[in-house]
Amino acid sequence: xxxxxxxxxxxxxxxxxxxxxxxxxxxxxxxxxxxxxxxxxxxxxxxxxxxxxxxxxxxxxxxxxxxxxxxxxxxxxxxxxxxxxxxxxxxxxxxxxxxxxxxxxxxxxxxxxxxxxxxxxxxxxxxxxxxxxxxxxxxxxxxxxxxxxxxxxxxxxxxxxxxxxxxxxxxxxxxxxxxxxxxxxxxxxxxxxxxxxxxxxxxxxxxxxxxxxxxxxxxxxxxxxxxxxxxxxxxxxxxxxxxxxxxxxxxxxxxxxxxxxxxxxxxxxxxxxxxxxxxxxxxxxxxxxxxxxxxxxx
Numbered sequence: 001x002x003x004x005x006x007x008x009x010x011x012x013x014x015x016x017x018x019x020x021x022x023x024x025x026x027x028x029x030x031x032x033x034x035x036x037x038x039x040x041x042x043x044x045x046x047x048x049x050x051x052x053x054x055x056x057x058x059x060x061x062x063x064x065x066x067x068x069x070x071x072x073x074x075x076x077x078x079x080x081x082x083x084x085x086x087x088x089x090x091x092x093x094x095x096x097x098x099x100x101x102x103x104x105x106x107x108x109x110x111x112x113x114x115x116x117x118x119x120x121x122x123x124x125x126x127x128x129x130x131x132x133x134x135x136x137x138x139x140x141x142x143x144x145x146x147x148x149x150x151x152x153x154x155x156x157x158x159x160x161x162x163x164x165x166x167x168x169x170x171x172x173x174x175x176x177x178x179x180x181x182x183x184x185x186x187x188x189x190x191x192x193x194x195x196x197x198x199x200x201x202x203x204x205x206x207x208x209x210x211x212x213x214x215x216x217x218x219x220x221x222x223x224x225x226x227x228x229x230x231x232x233x234x235x236x237x238x239x240x241x242x243x244x245x246x247x248x249x250x251x252x253x254x255x256x257x258x259x260x261x262x263x264x265x266x267x268x269x270x271x272x273x274x275x276x277x278x279x280x281x282x283x284x285x286x287x288x289x290x291x292x293x294x295x296x297x298x
Contacts (some may be wrong), residue, residue, distance in 0.1 A: 067107075072170070133149070
């Protein structure tokens with residue numbers, strides 16, 4: 001196994017070794033030996049790939065910084081498989097993402113920081129701690145109440161940390177903006193209703209227009225556009241809309257319509273580059289109208 005060993009036995013013992021081991025975690029369908037073996041095989045595979053003598057040169061050369069971009073990429077591919085409603089692709093992408101977790105855990109084990117078992121036991125501890133209505137005597141009325149309780153528990157765990165601490169810089173910008181705003185709202189820094197949110201959005205648009213008319217530099221235009229986007233995220237938050245999901249849907253809609261436009265031109269032996277802007281606009285409107293009729297009929 002290339003020097004690989006479990007620190008405290010097989011992976012299925014992670015729960016037994018966590019501090020919440022007194023909690024009843026017996027599932028309706030207990031984990032079978034095949035599942036345990038699959039996890040053991042994956043851990044052994046990763047250890048072999050990183051083995052100094054018999055491993056893969058590429059895998060041995062990696063570190064946390066070089067693997068992190070792949071981890072993000074695999075997470076996005078999971079989201080893409082979900083959006084495309086493709087179960088087979090989702091299974092494969094989840095495997096790729098799990099491999100990333102195992103890769104990071106193996107590198108951490110090599111440095112003496114922690115191993116995969118510690119990762120698994122840690123998330124078990126955290127989920128039990130954050131679900132006292134399931135594993136304790138507390139109760140919640142609905143999902144909204146649970147969300148509020150979850151955030152309160154997280155705040156206690158952070159202790160005296162500042163309100164905006166702990167929000168990862170690497171998050172997609174729209175997602176991070178929404179998280180920053182939610183954190184600020186929890187301490188009262190928020191508008192109570194939509195009118196001022198909309199007014200702020202219009203204000204930011206006016207400021208961008210003014211900067212454009214004044215022929216401000218690129219840095220100023222970037223700042224004003226950023227403020228406009230931040231305000232748009234705030235509107236999405238007040239409407240209980242995930243801005244990332246909304247933009248992904250808009251991207252998908254544009255892509256589908258543009259492909260339809262290209263197909264219509266290709267049927268006449270042409271391409272977008274050979275059509276005038278007026279022709280493209282007219283065809284775009286036709287594609288939109290056709291898409292709306294399809295939506296109404298479905």
